[in-house]
Amino acid sequence: MAKSLEALGEQYFFLKLNLEEMLSKCESDSEREELNIRFAASRRSFNKALNAVFIENSAAVKELREGLEANTKEIKEAFERRKKIAKILELITTGVDIGKSLVKLGE
Amino acid sequence: MNKTLVAKFRNTFKTQVSLILVLALVAAQSACDRTPAIELANLGMVTGQALTEYYESLVNDTNDTWDMELFWVALIKKQNSASGRGIDPNFDDEDIKLLKGRIDQLNSRVKMAKQMRTMYTELKDYASYDAGASVEIAAKNLSSALTGLIPVPGVNAAGIIGAIAGDLERFSQIKDLKEKIKISKKLMDSLNELFEKEESAYALIAQENNVTATAIAQSLIENEMVLPWGLLDKIPTTFGVKWVSKTITDPPKDDDLKKGFIAIIKRRNDHLNDAAKSAAENLGEAIKDLAAAHAKYLEKKPIDLSNVASLLGRAKFYLGEIQKLKQASE
Secondary structure: OOOHHHHHHHHHHHHHHHHHHHHHHOOOOHHHHHHHHHHHHHHHHHHHHHHOOOOOOOHHHHHHHHHHHHHHHHHHHHOOOOOOOHHHHHHHHHHHHHHHHHHHHHO | HHHHHHHHHHHHHHHHHHHHHHHHHHHHHHHHHHHHHHHHHHHHHHHHHHHHHHHHHHHHHHHHHHHHHHHHHHHHHHOOOOOOOOOOOOOOOHHHHHHHHHHHHHHHHHHHHHHHHHHHHHHHHHHOOOOHHHHHHHEEEEEHHOOOOOOOOOOOOOHHHHHHHHHHOOOOOOOHHHHHHHHHHHHHHHHHHHHHHHHHHHHHHHHHHHHHHHHHHHHHHOOOOOOOOHHOOOHHHHHHHOOHHHHHOOOOOOOHHHHHHHHHHHHHHHHHHHHHHHHHHHHHHHHHHHHHHHHHHOOOOOOOHHHHHHHHHHHHHHHHHHHHHHHHHH
């Protein structure tokens, strides 16, 4: 099982399915721009991860993967509870950064 | 007739009878070996064909995702350009390079699967009537397809499969069916290892396609650009009622109705994702079982390929389901 790849896919797919609604909740162009940039980065990480190999039992990979899984859960909850987009954006930024670090470990 | 001649005749006769008996025994043994070898070759051909179709479906999924993403980005831009800034998450050169690389990797697997099918077809002919020359060509083609297999960088396909390429090069020089099956087993073992390592990626490539289609469908329903009534077509058919024409000529405008249709689309997305996962799992299991059957053949144990056939049948069923669902969504 490629758990890290699946964790990256889960976050990217959630963002893709809900990007339009999130964009409609943005209150400024800078928020919209940031959201689009983060989404594109999530997609990039997924595409890179398809070519990566993750040592799933390494402590560093495990820590980042679990961090990413927890972060996706937080994003989903915040989105379902209709939290302010600024808060959701903050969570997405954290998740995308974790994703990038995770992919680096697999390259 | 003198005694010497009679003795010579008897000796010659005995030798000839012995030779015939030995040949008959060899032929009987050979026939015993050949029947399961033909069965292995048959299933090898079907697996090669199923793999070809599977890898081709992933190439199509990647191309479709790419096309759909371009359209989806345009839709998003339309929704968010009121301010005039036209922000969108479009692909840049690196994204395009990654997508092209993925298509090349999958196409090299299509080529390998096609050659595998051809090699097993020729092996079947060989097992049936020693068609040596054509096996030589098939094995050499498979060998070059394997050495040309573009690896997913981390998976190291070259390392997994590379070792078998040399064996396939000398496949034709081997005149023994068992030795040929030994090489086929090595191929199946390598393929099994490759598929196991890449299986999750395959399912996620199909899933990305489904998610992208769902995101677009959602957007089109939200923005009243499509008529989603067809998603409910079963209801009038089941109860023999007809749509009121003015209902189905306009897109739903009510938010709750839109949400209902989007929920159906998302449910279909889940179903497609499950089917994609099941197709990959069944194909992976079939490859594993077929490799194990090669080992049993070499150990002279009876082989039962019914499970391989049933796993391949299931993989094909799920791929067919995906096609049906996609066509229904169109």
